[in-house]
Amino acid sequence: MTSKFKLVTLAATAVLTLSIAGQSFAATSTTFTDIANVSAKDKIISLQNKGLVQGVSQDRYLPDATLTAAQGIQLIVNALDLNIDTLRFIKEPHATDYFPKADNDAWYADALIIAANNDIGLPNDLDPNKVWTKEEFTHQLILAIEKHSNLPLIKIIPVEFNDEAELTDAYQGSVQRALVLKIAELDEAGNFNPTDEITRADAAVLIYNALAYIDAAPAPSAE
Numbered sequence: 001m002t003s004k005f006k007l008v009t010l011a012a013t014a015v016l017t018l019s020i021a022g023q024s025f026a027a028t029s030t031t032f033t034d035i036a037n038v039s040a041k042d043k044i045i046s047l048q049n050k051g052l053v054q055g056v057s058q059d060r061y062l063p064d065a066t067l068t069a070a071q072g073i074q075l076i077v078n079a080l081d082l083n084i085d086t087l088r089f090i091k092e093p094h095a096t097d098y099f100p101k102a103d104n105d106a107w108y109a110d111a112l113i114i115a116a117n118n119d120i121g122l123p124n125d126l127d128p129n130k131v132w133t134k135e136e137f138t139h140q141l142i143l144a145i146e147k148h149s150n151l152p153l154i155k156i157i158p159v160e161f162n163d164e165a166e167l168t169d170a171y172q173g174s175v176q177r178a179l180v181l182k183i184a185e186l187d188e189a190g191n192f193n194p195t196d197e198i199t200r201a202d203a204a205v206l207i208y209n210a211l212a213y214i215d216a217a218p219a220p221s222a223e
Helices: 041-049 069-079 109-117 134-148 169-180 200-216
Strands: none
Touching: 041 200, 069 109, 069 134, 069 200, 134 169, 134 200
């Protein structure tokens, strides 16, 4: 075979270079000053200390700001430590190879490449700039966890909640599993608020709870 195609290996150090302020989720050394009255403060700080979340500046997290699909994907990729270290490509991959609506020069391009090659269930027509709803982020997080965390299979009893009828059918199973596993929680009024745009604080809580569940879950039996 000729050398027409250059064999490309992408190491994690090359692909995880997302440094745009307010977009990536790398660690910072300063505690956020705008989360003092946020109920998720301790969880956000814990994720920050692990290098999984970053603010829009060194000391501001903007907990009430909404989360785009690109930001959500980057957060999931970082939290689950997904990479493409062992993959080899006959040509350099681009985000648009997998998601036509993506921008190959955008800060999120590497995260989308990693997510696509780890098959976390993202739709081909993904719009990276679309603000995700609570049910969308929950759905994608649960799919990614089930794909890459080798969790034990359990039989769930569906949780009843006030606004269950508002759930999108395609997300119903994922949301139910998130509730049963205590990754997601209902609010004080017994609502999940599936169609609400998810905030950065709410996304951090889901990630924190997901990682806690993964750490606590017993290993599957040999059978």
